[in-house]
Amino acid sequence: xxxxxxxxxHFAPLxxxxxxxILLHARxxxxxxLVVACSDAALARGVRLNMPLAEAAALAQxxxxxxxxxxxxxxxxxxxxxxxxxxxxxSPLVGWQTVEGSKAATNGRGGQGSGVGxxxxxxxxxxxxxxxxxxxxxFGGEEALAREVVAETSRLGYEAxxxxxxxxxxxxxxxxxxxxxxxxxxxxxxxxxxRLPTPAPLPLAVLRIPPETLDLxxxxxxxxxxxxxxxxxxxxRSRFGERLLLRIDQFFGRAQETIAAHRPPPQFAxxxxxxxxAERREVVEQILxxxxxxxxxALADRREGAVQLHCRLDCAPGGPLFLEVGLFRPSAEPGHxxxxxxxxxxxxxxxxxGRAALRGPVGRVTLEARLTAPLENRQxxxxxxxxxxxxxxxxxxxxxxxxxxxxxxxxRPELTADPLPERAMKWKQGVxxxxxxxxxxxxxxxxxTEYSGRSTKSRRRSAASSDSRPPTPDSQRSPLHRPLALYDxxxxxxxxxxxxxxxxxxxxxxGERHTVSRHWxxxxxETGWWRGRSVRRDYWRVETASGRRFWLFRSLQEGTWHLHGxx
Amino acid sequence: MNPPAPVREAQQALVATLRREVGRLxxxxxxxDDRPLSTGVEALDRLLPAGGLRRGTLVEYLSPGSxxxxxxxxxxxxxxxxxPGRALVVLDCSSRRSRERPATESxxxxxxxxxxxxxxxxxxxxxxxxxxxxADALWALDQALRCPGVGAVWAACDRLDxxxxxxxxxxxxxxxxxxxxxxxxxxxxxxxxxxVQWRVSPRCRERPLWRxxxxxxxxxxxxxxxxDHRCAAVPASLTHPTWRLRVELLRCRGGAGGQSVVLxxxxxxxxxREATDHAPHSLPVAAELADSAPVRRA
Numbered sequence: 001x002x003x004x005x006x007x008x009x010h011f012a013p014l015x016x017x018x019x020x021x022i023l024l025h026a027r028x029x030x031x032x033x034l035v036v037a038c039s040d041a042a043l044a045r046g047v048r049l050n051m052p053l054a055e056a057a058a059l060a061q062x063x064x065x066x067x068x069x070x071x072x073x074x075x076x077x078x079x080x081x082x083x084x085x086x087x088x089x090x091s092p093l094v095g096w097q098t099v100e101g102s103k104a105a106t107n108g109r110g111g112q113g114s115g116v117g118x119x120x121x122x123x124x125x126x127x128x129x130x131x132x133x134x135x136x137x138x139f140g141g142e143e144a145l146a147r148e149v150v151a152e153t154s155r156l157g158y159e160a161x162x163x164x165x166x167x168x169x170x171x172x173x174x175x176x177x178x179x180x181x182x183x184x185x186x187x188x189x190x191x192x193x194x195r196l197p198t199p200a201p202l203p204l205a206v207l208r209i210p211p212e213t214l215d216l217x218x219x220x221x222x223x224x225x226x227x228x229x230x231x232x233x234x235x236x237r238s239r240f241g242e243r244l245l246l247r248i249d250q251f252f253g254r255a256q257e258t259i260a261a262h263r264p265p266p267q268f269a270x271x272x273x274x275x276x277x278a279e280r281r282e283v284v285e286q287i288l289x290x291x292x293x294x295x296x297x298a299l300a301d302r303r304e305g306a307v308q309l310h311c312r313l314d315c316a317p318g319g320p321l322f323l324e325v326g327l328f329r330p331s332a333e334p335g336h337x338x339x340x341x342x343x344x345x346x347x348x349x350x351x352x353x354g355r356a357a358l359r360g361p362v363g364r365v366t367l368e369a370r371l372t373a374p375l376e377n378r379q380x381x382x383x384x385x386x387x388x389x390x391x392x393x394x395x396x397x398x399x400x401x402x403x404x405x406x407x408x409x410x411x412r413p414e415l416t417a418d419p420l421p422e423r424a425m426k427w428k429q430g431v432x433x434x435x436x437x438x439x440x441x442x443x444x445x446x447x448x449t450e451y452s453g454r455s456t457k458s459r460r461r462s463a464a465s466s467d468s469r470p471p472t473p474d475s476q477r478s479p480l481h482r483p484l485a486l487y488d489x490x491x492x493x494x495x496x497x498x499x500x501x502x503x504x505x506x507x508x509x510x511g512e513r514h515t516v517s518r519h520w521x522x523x524x525x526e527t528g529w530w531r532g533r534s535v536r537r538d539y540w541r542v543e544t545a546s547g548r549r550f551w552l553f554r555s556l557q558e559g560t561w562h563l564h565g566x567x
Numbered sequence: 568m569n570p571p572a573p574v575r576e577a578q579q580a581l582v583a584t585l586r587r588e589v590g591r592l593x594x595x596x597x598x599x600d601d602r603p604l605s606t607g608v609e610a611l612d613r614l615l616p617a618g619g620l621r622r623g624t625l626v627e628y629l630s631p632g633s634x635x636x637x638x639x640x641x642x643x644x645x646x647x648x649x650x651p652g653r654a655l656v657v658l659d660c661s662s663r664r665s666r667e668r669p670a671t672e673s674x675x676x677x678x679x680x681x682x683x684x685x686x687x688x689x690x691x692x693x694x695x696x697x698x699x700x701x702a703d704a705l706w707a708l709d710q711a712l713r714c715p716g717v718g719a720v721w722a723a724c725d726r727l728d729x730x731x732x733x734x735x736x737x738x739x740x741x742x743x744x745x746x747x748x749x750x751x752x753x754x755x756x757x758x759x760x761x762x763v764q765w766r767v768s769p770r771c772r773e774r775p776l777w778r779x780x781x782x783x784x785x786x787x788x789x790x791x792x793x794x795d796h797r798c799a800a801v802p803a804s805l806t807h808p809t810w811r812l813r814v815e816l817l818r819c820r821g822g823a824g825g826q827s828v829v830l831x832x833x834x835x836x837x838x839x840r841e842a843t844d845h846a847p848h849s850l851p852v853a854a855e856l857a858d859s860a861p862v863r864r865a
Contacts, residue, residue: 394654421681480832
């Protein structure tokens with residue numbers, strides 16, 4: 001649901017009758033004072049947005065008194081906050097900003113979510129987003145709810161347009177296309193996924209895109225949403241950037257978006273300031289243990305578990321020392337959190353403690369759970385060793401390993417449909433780490449974040465070219481199709497061949513000369529030129545006279561032989 | 568000649584009691600779940616006195632070099648040990664590079680998951696650890712073996728102190744996991760804490776494709792000429808296109824070692840089975856003596 005005060009003037013003091021024209025002006029660095037907002041009465045007298053103030057004032061004052069005030073964004077925001085507080089009687093989640101992607105899971109709220117991350121155009125936020133999933137019933141239907149919202153806001157002196165839709169984007173669009181008053185957007189009112197908006201002939205302004213993009217598109221003759229959707233996605237991306245595609249996806253509910261609550265969520269942090277800076281490691285450990293206990297208690301009170309922990313040790317001369325812990329699954333066990341922190345502390349100690357007893361005496365220790373997720377409620381099991389216990393133990397193991405070995409040393413493979421052997425899988429980290437930002441990646445409860453060594457460019461290309469095919473063709477094939485150990489990069493070989501395009505007869509490897517007794521192949525693997533350096537290889541599986549099996553290839557460009565794997 | 572059934576049963580019970588007793592003296596704590604765990608190969612199970620491996624123990628696979636099939640054989644055992652939804656942890660020690668490089672950059676040899684998937688490993692339950700140094704590797708191996716959520720640990724580790732070895736064995740006992748260690752063949756005869764020690768070596772019984780005639784064999788080193796002629800001596804009916812490995816049970820707690828079996832790969836089912844046409848003395852010593860004649864003549 002989306003509530004949009006019809007114009008910003010209402011954020012200004014409400015002491016004037018509505019028929020008095022009201023203008024708000026702000027200073028533009030190039031054009032001087034401009035009108036940034038005006039009331040309907042002012043519009044009726046010919047005032048337009050972005051008009052020089054002198055001209056607008058002359059127009060507005062023609063028919064009588066008018067109010068001209070400088071625009072005060074802080075007061076606007078304060079008024080919007082007050083309005084948001086009023087709207088909390090309709091929804092538990094009210095805000096004017098949205099978050100793309102992942103926070104949904106961490107806040108424990110799915111779905112219908114959020115909004116414009118501080119409007120990138122115009123003069124500040126001018127709408128409120130309310131999460132009304134499942135709330136319409138309490139007010140006797142969503143339409144009744146919408147009426148009530150309008151009644152409430154008009155009681156407060158605002159004129160609001162309300163739209164209820166499945167996605168934030170669609171709700172926002174709903175308030176833009178409605179003529180006046182309120183309306184429940186009929187194509188999106190039902191709370192089911194099947195009623196997502198259809199690409200009706202809507203103006204492009206319903207997407208939350210910057211006016212420059214809008215201008216550019218209209219110069220190209222694209223003014224309607226369905227015209228835009230008819231264009232190929234890839235070219236839209238390259239011409240107008242990721243933002244446009246994101247907005248389209250958010251409109252149709254293909255991209256996740258959440259409302260950022262206007263009240264900041266509770267912070268799970270604890271701090272310890274030492275009167276006399278501590279130099280001994282035992283003291284610091286003691287303090288950290290206490291802090292872990294405090295944070296864990298605060299988390300447990302709200303049934304939340306930490307997914308990412310940040311710790312900051314302020315060492316007086318040496319600058320702060322940061323510790324970071326990522327967890328495989330949310331946890332609020334003080335013992336486990338402390339265990340992970342201790343391991344990080346030991347690693348840090350190996351780096352800097354050993355040389356000079358710490359970088360310096362520690363004056364302040366801060367511990368914060370930056371990312372949290374709801375704890376899973378589990379009934380205790382009568383008998384030990386159940387399935388949940390096994391899962392829990394495994395999660396603890398992954399946490400411990402990631403903490404000591406580093407997050408990129410604990411990996412889970414995921415197959416892709418790429419024919420190039422080196423790229424036939426992607427690595428995912430076991431736990432979340434700093435490298436994978438909160439907003440960028442989806443956090444799935446079970447799996448960690450995607451980790452890929454490839455550049456984003458090539459990944460995008462391959463996503464376009466090959467990921468549409470069903471993955472894992474290799475698992476259908478013979479186990480000898482691919483070797484269990486892969487050389488990365490492939491080793492160059494000295495070979496002796498007889499047949500020009502055939503396999504080698506002999507090759508040197510590991511200080512021995514191997515004679516090929518049997519061979520299978522060739523299997524030609526080529527990659528397209530658009531994937532960076534093109535690769536053309538003929539692969540052979542060979543068995544040597546001693547019965548060992550290797551995977552060789554000949555590079556068709558250079559004609560050189562390489563060892564790529566062992567069975 | 569067999570004794571009557573009741574006597575035989577009594578004898579078997581006595582042997583089982585004695586075995587347990589000896590195990591206790593050796594400091595082996597019997598795991599709670601002492602159902603045998605298949606090695607993934609029926610022929611190998613038959614060689615083991617318990618009819619399989621036991622949870623909470625270490626198993627060594629010694630092989631003379633890379634490309635010998637030991638990793639695949641160990642993976643078959645791992646597949647069985649991870650059956651009831653437990654995780655398989657692979658310790659990729661070969662990537663001992665400095666920490667600065669990202670994990671996806673070039674390494675010497677790395678474990679290749681797509682092949683593991685073809686061997687029937689569930690990739691969603693597979694975890695790969697890449698420790699940066701030896702101390703971390705040992706720590707990770709210990710932690711993995713200690714974790715009850717892990718079914719099997721697959722690791723290639725050649726350098727292992729006896730004390731560390733014992734530590735790993737105790738860790739496996741604590742966690743009830745199966746530790747599969749791939750090690751070099753030259754470590755045979757060294758002190759070990761593994762319950763079972765296999766020696767895996769490939770078998771060649773094929774005539775090389777391009778070698779025809781004597782001229783080529785004379786130019787080749789003596790060893791391969793011998794191999795060449797020896798292979799040629801095997802009748803064509805015995806040549807088989809699949810991969811064959813000779814697996815020898817070097818050592819086994821509570822049983823006798825020294826037996827061996829020749830396995831061949833069923834490629835479609837991704838399983839190993841005993842080579843049926845394998846005769847124990849198909850490569851007689853006499854044939855080798857006869858072989859050297861052409862070389863001498865040349």
